[in-house]
Every structure is written in C-alpha cells, then in structure tokens.
Amino acid sequence: MDVSIKILRYDPESDRKGHWENYIVDAEPEERILDLLHKIKWFEDGSLSFRKSCAHGVCGSDAMVINGENMLACQVLVKEVGNSLKIEPIRGLPVVKDLIVDMEPFFDSYKKVMPYLINEKEPGDRERLQSPEDRDRFEDTTKCILCAACTTSCPVFWTAESYVGPAAIVNAHRFVFDSRDEGSKQRLEILKDVNGAFRCRTAFNCTSACPRGIQVTKAIEDIKRETLLNN
Amino acid sequence: MKVIKHSFDGVIVGAGGAGLRAAIEAAPHMKLAVITKLYPTRSHTGAAQGGMSAALANVEEDNWNWHAFDTVKGSDYLADQPAVDILCKEAIDAVIELEHWGLPFSRLDNGKIAQRRFGGHTVKEGTSPAFRACYAADRTGHMILQTLYQKCVSMGVTFFDEFQVLDIKIEDGICQGVVAYELATGDIHIFETRAVTFATGGFGKIFKVSSNAHSLTGDGPGILYQKGIPLEDMEFYQFHPTGIYRLGILLSEAARGEGGILRNKDGERFMERYAPSIKDLAPRDMVSRAIATEISAGNGAGPDSDYVYLDLTHLGAETIKKKLPDITDFVRTYVKIEPIEEPIPVQPTAHYAMGGIPTDVNSRVLSDEKGTVLPGVYAAGEAACVSVHGANRLGTNSLLDIVVFGKRAGQSMVDYVTQTKPNQLSDNASNDLTKKITNLIEKEHTNEFSVAKIRKDLQDSMEENAKIFRTKETLEKQTEILEELRERYENVTIYDKGKVHNSELVEAIELDYLLDMSEATVSSALARNESRGAHSRQDYPDRDDTNFMKHSFAFKNENSANLKYRDVELGKYEPMERKY
Ligand SMILES: Cc1cc2nc3c(=O)[nH]c(=O)nc-3n(C[C@H](O)[C@H](O)[C@H](O)COP(=O)(O)OP(=O)(O)OC[C@H]3O[C@@H](n4cnc5c(N)ncnc54)[C@H](O)[C@@H]3O)c2cc1C
Ligand code: SF4
Ligand code: FES
Numbered sequence: 001m002d003v004s005i006k007i008l009r010y011d012p013e014s015d016r017k018g019h020w021e022n023y024i025v026d027a028e029p030e031e032r033i034l035d036l037l038h039k040i041k042w043f044e045d046g047s048l049s050f051r052k053s054c055a056h057g058v059c060g061s062d063a064m065v066i067n068g069e070n071m072l073a074c075q076v077l078v079k080e081v082g083n084s085l086k087i088e089p090i091r092g093l094p095v096v097k098d099l100i101v102d103m104e105p106f107f108d109s110y111k112k113v114m115p116y117l118i119n120e121k122e123p124g125d126r127e128r129l130q131s132p133e134d135r136d137r138f139e140d141t142t143k144c145i146l147c148a149a150c151t152t153s154c155p156v157f158w159t160a161e162s163y164v165g166p167a168a169i170v171n172a173h174r175f176v177f178d179s180r181d182e183g184s185k186q187r188l189e190i191l192k193d194v195n196g197a198f199r200c201r202t203a204f205n206c207t208s209a210c211p212r213g214i215q216v217t218k219a220i221e222d223i224k225r226e227t228l229l230n231n
Numbered sequence: 232m233k234v235i236k237h238s239f240d241g242v243i244v245g246a247g248g249a250g251l252r253a254a255i256e257a258a259p260h261m262k263l264a265v266i267t268k269l270y271p272t273r274s275h276t277g278a279a280q281g282g283m284s285a286a287l288a289n290v291e292e293d294n295w296n297w298h299a300f301d302t303v304k305g306s307d308y309l310a311d312q313p314a315v316d317i318l319c320k321e322a323i324d325a326v327i328e329l330e331h332w333g334l335p336f337s338r339l340d341n342g343k344i345a346q347r348r349f350g351g352h353t354v355k356e357g358t359s360p361a362f363r364a365c366y367a368a369d370r371t372g373h374m375i376l377q378t379l380y381q382k383c384v385s386m387g388v389t390f391f392d393e394f395q396v397l398d399i400k401i402e403d404g405i406c407q408g409v410v411a412y413e414l415a416t417g418d419i420h421i422f423e424t425r426a427v428t429f430a431t432g433g434f435g436k437i438f439k440v441s442s443n444a445h446s447l448t449g450d451g452p453g454i455l456y457q458k459g460i461p462l463e464d465m466e467f468y469q470f471h472p473t474g475i476y477r478l479g480i481l482l483s484e485a486a487r488g489e490g491g492i493l494r495n496k497d498g499e500r501f502m503e504r505y506a507p508s509i510k511d512l513a514p515r516d517m518v519s520r521a522i523a524t525e526i527s528a529g530n531g532a533g534p535d536s537d538y539v540y541l542d543l544t545h546l547g548a549e550t551i552k553k554k555l556p557d558i559t560d561f562v563r564t565y566v567k568i569e570p571i572e573e574p575i576p577v578q579p580t581a582h583y584a585m586g587g588i589p590t591d592v593n594s595r596v597l598s599d600e601k602g603t604v605l606p607g608v609y610a611a612g613e614a615a616c617v618s619v620h621g622a623n624r625l626g627t628n629s630l631l632d633i634v635v636f637g638k639r640a641g642q643s644m645v646d647y648v649t650q651t652k653p654n655q656l657s658d659n660a661s662n663d664l665t666k667k668i669t670n671l672i673e674k675e676h677t678n679e680f681s682v683a684k685i686r687k688d689l690q691d692s693m694e695e696n697a698k699i700f701r702t703k704e705t706l707e708k709q710t711e712i713l714e715e716l717r718e719r720y721e722n723v724t725i726y727d728k729g730k731v732h733n734s735e736l737v738e739a740i741e742l743d744y745l746l747d748m749s750e751a752t753v754s755s756a757l758a759r760n761e762s763r764g765a766h767s768r769q770d771y772p773d774r775d776d777t778n779f780m781k782h783s784f785a786f787k788n789e790n791s792a793n794l795k796y797r798d799v800e801l802g803k804y805e806p807m808e809r810k811y
Contacts, residue, residue, distance in 0.1 A: 011731070012731055047735070055445060131338065143373075
C-alpha cells in the first residue's frame with residue numbers, strides 16, 4: 001500500500017528555516033516506520049538524516065515525533081499508525097539536521113545525577129548478596145535505554161531546559177533503590193535542587209512516551225518521596 | 232575540509248562491551264580517548280539477551296574446566312585451548328567484578344547471582360545441561376553495557392561520541408595513530424597515538440537476514456585488512472537458530488534454556504532426532520543445520536514452508552514474564568502474536584563472527600600467520616579472533632570474551648605505553664581519507680551506482696550462496712558476484728553532498744568494509760574443503776583433522792584473498808567426534 005509521509009526537514013547548510021517534505025512510499029502493513037525512512041533515504045533522497053542502529057527498540061537511537069507522539073521509529077509498524085504520517089524531530093533539544101537533535105544536553109543531565117554504583121566498602125572476592133525482592137525494587141528503571149523520548153515529551157522540559165528531566169531521574173532511581181548503593185544522600189541532594197524532581201508536574205507524558213514501558217512518573221514520585229524522607 | 236589534530240597516549244575505537252572494558256583498564260594509566268561512531272549506550276552489546284557464562288557453581292556443582300571442555304567441543308576443536316583456559320578461568324572474576332560495579336544480575340533466593348542453562352554447556356564433560364549462564368532477565372547485554380558505561384562516567388573517561396575512525400597510520404610496522412570523521416560536522420580529526428585498540432564489533436550486515444544492528448559493518452577488521460593485516464577464520468560465521476521469521480530479530484537461546492522447544496510443521500520436536508541427549512540445547516551450528524534440513528525436507532511451516540516454530544506455550548505466563556520479558560515483547564511488537572499462547576515462527580539468522588582480527592591472548596594484533604606482533608595495535612571483542620570460539624561459538628561466551636579480552640587489551644596498552652615514548656604524526660596523515668571523501672562528494676550521483684543498491688545485491692547474494700550450507704559451486708558463483716559488485720563499487724556515488732550528518736557518505740565507506748568482509752569470508756570458505764562447526768560444505772560433509780586442524784589467515788588481494796594457515800594450539804582435549 002502507499003503511505004504518505006510528511007517529514008520536517010532542516011539543513012543548517014542550505015535550509016535554515018526548515019520545511020515540510022512529502023514522500024509517498026510503497027509499504028507493507030508489517031513494516032517498521034524505520035524501514036520506510038530507509039526506503040526514502042536509500043532509494044529516493046539520500047540526504048535525509050536520522051539516527052538508527054539496532055532496529056528493534058533496544059539501542060535508543062531513533063526517538064522521533066510520529067503523528068504527534070514520541071516513539072522509536074523501529075518499534076512502530078505501519079499498520080499501527082496508518083497510511084498518513086507526519087514525522088518531526090523530538091522537541092526541546094536543538095535540531096542539528098532533519099530528525100537528528102543535539103543529545104549533549106540530555107547526556108549532561110544524565111551525568112549530573114551520578115548514574116553509577118557508589119559503595120566504598122570492600123566487597124570481597126564474591127558477589128554481594130541481594131535478595132530477589134530487593135532486586136525487584138529497581139527492576140523497572142534498569143530498563144532505560146536513554147532514548148530521550150520521555151524527557152522530550154515533558155512540557156516542563158520544553159519551557160525550562162535546565163530541568164534535569166525524567167530520564168535523569170529514572171537513572172537516579174535505578175541506584176537510589178538498589179540495596180547495594182550508598183550514594184543516595186548525594187543524589188537526592190542534587191535532585192532536591194530547583195531543577196530537580198520537584199519541577200515535575202505529573203503530566204504523565206513521559207510514562208506514555210517510554211518505549212520500554214517504564215513507569216516514569218511513578219519513578220519520579222518515588223524520588224520525591226525519598227527526598228522528603230531524606231530531609 | 233577542516234582538519235583537527237589531537238594527541239593521546241592511547242585510543243580505543245569502539246564503545247561496546249569490549250571497548251569500554253579496555254577503557255576502564257587503561258584510563259587510569261594514560262591520556263586515553265574512546266572514539267565511537269555511536270553513543271556508547273547504543274552499541275550492539277546492549278542487544279545481547281541471554282547471559283554470560285562462568286562456573287560460579289551457584290546452582291549446582293561446576294568448575295571452569297568443564298566450561299573449557301564445552302567451549303572446545305563446541306568450537307569443533309578449532310579453538311586454541313590455552314586461550315580457552317584463560318577465558319573460562321577468568322570468567323569467574325569477570326562476573327564478580329561486574330557485580331561489584333553494580334550490574335543488576337537476577338538473583339537466586341539465597342541472594343547469589345542466578346544462573347540458567349544454555350546451548351552446549353554441560354556438567355562433567357557432557358553428562359547433562361549446566362546452569363552456568365549468569366543473567367539479568369533477558370537483557371544481560373544491556374546491563375553489561377550500562378554498567379561499563381556508568382563505570383566510565385564515574386572515572387571521567389574521555390569520549391569522542393559520533394566520531395567514526397576510517398583510517399589507521401602505521402609507519403615502519405609501528406602504529407602512529409588513527410584518522411576519524413566527525414559525523415556532526417564532517418570535520419576530519421587526526422589522533423596521534425601510539426596504542427590503538429579496535430573493538431568495533433561484528434559484521435552481520437553482510438547477510439540479508441541478521442540479528443545485527445545496521446552499524447555492524449566490520450570497520451575495524453576492514454581498516455586493518457586494507458593495510459595488509461590478515462583476517463583469521465573468516466569462513467566461520469554463526470547463524471543463530473531462532474531469529475524472528477523474515478526480520479532476523481533474535482530470540483535468545485535462553486528461551487530454550489528455560490524449556491522452550493523447537494517444532495516443525497507437524498508439531499514434532501525434531502531436535503530429538505539430531506541431538507538425542509541435549510536436544511534443543513545442542514550448539515547453534517547443529518540446531519541451525521537441523522532447521523535448514525527440516526525446511527528442505529518439506530517439514531517447514533507456513534505458506535512457503537520456510538520456517539519452524541519456537542514453542543514457549545508450556546512455560547507458563549509467570550516464567551515468561553520474569554525470565555523472558557523482552558524477547559516475548561519483541562514477538563508481540565513485531566509478529567503480533569501472544570507467545571504465551573501461540574508458538575513463534577522462527578528461522579536461522581546471521582548472528583556472530585567467529586573470525587576477525589587475529590590476536591594473541593594479550594589482545595595484541597598479529598600481522599601474519601607466524602604470530603608476528605604488530606606493535607601498538609590491539610583488538611578485542613567480536614572484531615577480534617583470539618581464537619576462543621573456533622568454528623562455532625557457544626552462547627554466552629561472547630559477553631565473556633568482550634570483558635576478559637577487553638581487559639587484556641587495556642592492560643597491553645598500559646604495558647606498551649609505559650615502555651614507549653609519545654610519537655609524532657604529520658599533518659598530512661589525513662590525506663588518504665580526505666581524498667576518499669572528496670572523491671565521493673565530487674562524483675556526480677547516478678541511481679545506478681547507489682550505495683543501497685550495491686549493498687542490497689551483496690546481502691541478497693551472500694544470503695543465497697554463503698549461508699548455512701555451502702558448496703564449491705555456490706562459493707564460486709559468489710566469488711564472481713563479488714567481483715562484479717566490487718567493480719560497481721569502484722563507481723559508487725552519493726546524493727548527499729553536505730557536511731552535517733552525511734550518513735550516506737559514511738554508508739558508502741562502510742560498504743567497502745562489507746565487501747572486504749564478504750570477500751575474505753568467501754575465499755576462506757572456498758579453500759576449506761571440510762565441514763567443521765558453522766562452516767558446512769555439502770560437498771565435503773566430514774571434518775578433516777588431517778588437513779584442517781588449522782586457522783586460516785586471509786590477506787587482501789584485490790577482490791579475493793590469499794590464504795595462509797596456522798596450526799591450532801591443542802591442550803588437554805583430543806579432538807573427537809562431536810555428538811550430543
Ligand atoms: C541480538 C544479540 C543477542 C546476543 N546475545 C548474547 C548473549 O546472550 N550472550 C553472549 O555471550 N553474546 C551474545 N551476543 C553476542 C554479543 O552480544 C556480541 O558479540 C558482543 O556484545 C560484541 O561486543 P563488542 O564490544 O565487540 O561490539 P559492539 O557492542 O557491537 O560495539 C561496537 C562498537 O564499535 C563502535 N564502532 C564500530 N565501528 C566504528 C568506527 N569505524 N569508528 C568508531 N567506532 C566504531 C560502535 O560505535 C560500538 O560502540 C548477542 C548478539 C546479538 C546481536
Ligand atoms: S525512561 Fe524510557 S523514554 Fe525515558 S530515556 Fe529511558 S527508555 Fe527512553
Ligand atoms: S534503532 Fe535502536 S531503538 Fe530504534
């Protein structure tokens with residue numbers, strides 16, 4: 001079937017204003033949106049730029065706005081979104097070219113929350129023990145692939161770039177609720193800041209945007225609660 | 232073109248599991264840069280699902296010697312046994328170290344790291360399947376990649392993200408640096424450095440149906456091959472039995488480790504006929520051949536009789552949810568069936584390169600079949616061939632390989648850098664690359680010579696002629712096709728002439744590496760007149776230990792390869808017939 005795709009194009013070298021370009025692609029209902037973008041790039045217009053790698057929703061490269069919602073292009077099939085598509089780059093991060101945005105501010109926020117295990121105790125020569133129940137407490141937030149779909153769907157982030165955003169909080173959560181970690185105090189101190197978790201207005205956009213099904217808003221609420229307890 | 236120069240003691244190319252592990256080892260001791268064409272967390276290590284083996288004995292009695300036995304037998308006796316001993320012995324500390332760095336392994340009730348069964352892993356040298364694979368649900372690779380990256384962030388490692396290395400400078404047989412292309416700007420960067428590790432991953436994109444990412448194009452092996460460094464054991468490419476039909480997306484062997492069963496169109500558990508003792512958990516080469524054999528015997532399912540079923544319906548919703556959440560989600564997303572209720576259509580998918588850049592056990596790159604070390608150049612991970620996987624890798628041994636030999640690459644860099652002085656690389660080091668790029672930009676675009684068309688013909692023909700079963704005839708046919716493709720490639724053109732994120736330009740250069748990988752694969756396969764592990768020649772169905780207990784070394788020679796050989800390093804285990 002024919003699928004009509006409207007893509008917001010931008011090229012800093014030749015098209016600083018940006019424009020919508022229309023394409024018609026012959027596609028099967030089972031194909032991924034990423035496959036369609038490839039058909040355009042490979043057989044029609046080689047200058048179309050977008051990121052991609054794994055093509056099955058695990059690397060986090062290809063978050064974009066498809067018919068108004070943040071999705072991974074490799075995780076949505078034509079039959080789920082219909083034969084008329086509008087594709088734009090994710091919002092709130094500077095566009096570099098076409099569907100590619102500058103990810104540096106996103107990764108900077110991630111790094112701010114000390115996203116690594118902090119534990120000064122000598123662990124010995126075997127594994128630290130952790131019960132399955134303790135392990136389950138942070139299971140959900142270990143799934144994050146840093147795709148930025150949540151952060152760039154957040155209305156607070158759109159207006160205040162300094163907000164660390166849902167993804168950074170998710171990655172803080174992954175350690176704050178890990179029984180092996182001892183760095184929560186420092187992390188929660190950072191998240192107490194004006195640009196931290198309390199900026200969240202529980203719009204739930206992030207939770208619906210997350211391609212890994214992480215309960216993002218719940219994770220933010222957990223962090224808020226923990227911050228209050230920590231005080 | 233803008234050229235920018237940097238000076239480092241060491242550079243690591245690639246930020247998957249192998250590159251990051253090397254970085255953790257080397258960073259405290261030198262001025263180090265990690266260069267990666269993808270953001271580190273986008274590396275394909277993150278796609279690995281099932282687990283990483285180590286004889287921790289958390290579930291039942293185990294020891295690393297049994298692990299080594301299984302690895303050697305699984306390799307069809309082509310692995311170098313001293314290297315396998317290192318892999319299996321160091322596995323235990325490698326897993327513990329990852330746990331200490333925060334890796335959220337799944338746990339047993341007693342709090343220890345959980346372990347599951349996997350293909351080809353047994354206790355007491357073949358007695359019964361072993362619980363040896365340490366895992367984090369079915370996203371073990373994701374957790375390894377995240378944990379190693381987190382560790383690098385905590386150490387303040389320097390990354391050049393979305394920089395693609397496209398050339399190495401070797402003068403008088405000694406490494407002098409690498410040249411990279413910055414994707415966001417089109418600028419060229421010269422990295423003056425005396426120690427370089429290649430950890431660029433696999434090259435599954437030479438085939439049409441593959442579990443590999445679009446980015447897996449064999450850049451590291453390609454760059455070195457073009458400089459006259461040989462590639463080892465390229466005829467051995469692994470096809471994983473259970474890729475989602477047509478898409479190739481992987482459904483981990485963990486599915487069978489947890490009790491999943493393969494069935495043909497009649498519902499028969501056909502692996503009982505091919506591997507009576509361990510059945511569905513036989514090594515991958517055997518299971519993939521069994522599936523291909525079932526399909527050609529007319530036992531395949533579907534309108535084209537070209538797939539079989541992976542049946543998980545008897546495992547129960549709870550096990551599936553807890554232990555196989557991601558892969559069953561892939562089935563729901565891409566096939567739109569509920570795996571708790573329905574069997575899944577699968578077919579073998581191109582998965583893992585046993586071959587690659589030859590190294591010794593200290594990850595030092597070898598420049599010939601005699602074992603001559605190339606000073607300052609190292610390789611680890613799927614890009615390298617140590618060889619610990621021989622003719623067929625066992626599941627869970629690659630995640631192990633990347634950390635064990637990634638670490639060793641880092642250590643070797645430290646040794647080398649502390650013994651040598653900083654070098655100097657002239658500003659014209661980028662000339663070759665600049666010329667290549669200018670050429671592509673200036674040549675007028677024609678559809679006939681587009682990157683995508685040549686690549687599609689390459690992938691389709693490799694799928695057809697050089698996949699699970701090969702013969703002299705199919706390989707000779709493929710040799711001719713590769714010659715034609717190479718001719719077409721000489722005229723390749725691109726439409727995008729811009730500087731910013733010109734991924735078409737990059738794909739054109741990657742296609743050169745894909746052609747190199749295919750040429751080395753087909754030449755090596757044509758010369759190996761036997762069947763061993765993943766290399767299955769229908770015209771030579773038996774293993775031939777008299778003539779082929781040796782590793783191939785393919786040297787680039789126009790459109791094919793010159794082959795030389797090196798004897799396998801044996802050890803405790805005498806080659807015997809491989810029965811399961
Ligand atoms: C779907 C799937 C599931 C798997 N499951 C398992 C499993 O359960 N157990 C197991 O043991 N193994 C498994 N494997 C195999 C294993 O995951 C891989 O072999 C391993 O992760 C490879 O790691 P690596 O570090 O060598 O390469 P990768 O993780 O692929 O990383 C390659 C890196 O190199 C960079 N790079 C490449 N070219 C360039 C260049 N020119 N310039 C700069 N940077 C470059 C990339 O950006 C990337 O960072 C699986 C593989 C797949 C595909
Ligand atoms: S929480 Fe979900 S949406 Fe946000 S970055 Fe992680 S995976 Fe992406
Ligand atoms: S390409 Fe990896 S998530 Fe879509």
